[in-house]
Amino acid sequence: MLCKFKNAFSRHKRAISVSVVSAIMACMSCVAAFAAETETSSMQDAFKTSVGSIQSDLMGYVMIAVPVALAILGAIFGIKKAIGFFKSLANKAG
Numbered sequence: 001m002l003c004k005f006k007n008a009f010s011r012h013k014r015a016i017s018v019s020v021v022s023a024i025m026a027c028m029s030c031v032a033a034f035a036a037e038t039e040t041s042s043m044q045d046a047f048k049t050s051v052g053s054i055q056s057d058l059m060g061y062v063m064i065a066v067p068v069a070l071a072i073l074g075a076i077f078g079i080k081k082a083i084g085f086f087k088s089l090a091n092k093a094g
Contacts, residue, residue, distance in 0.1 A: 009016060
């Protein structure tokens with residue numbers, strides 16, 4: 001019985017270690033949150049502020065990336081249409 005357990009553990013060592021580490025981190029974060037003895041409203045305000053900050057940062061990145069992506073896609077579309085146009089001219093001439 002112990003041999004089967006050792007074999008199963010050795011086969012799934014990475015998955016088990018990731019699960020154990022994530023469980024330990026979840027327990028430690030709960031201990032830290034409960035030990036802080038802060039009001040729920042201040043924790044909610046901090047969470048709301050951090051989520052708002054993440055949202056504004058992501059929107060900033062999107063506003064930077066969208067014009068560049070549209071320019072690249074427009075250039076690719078134009079090149080494909082030009083190639084198709086010249087191929088159709090070559091087929092008519094030949």
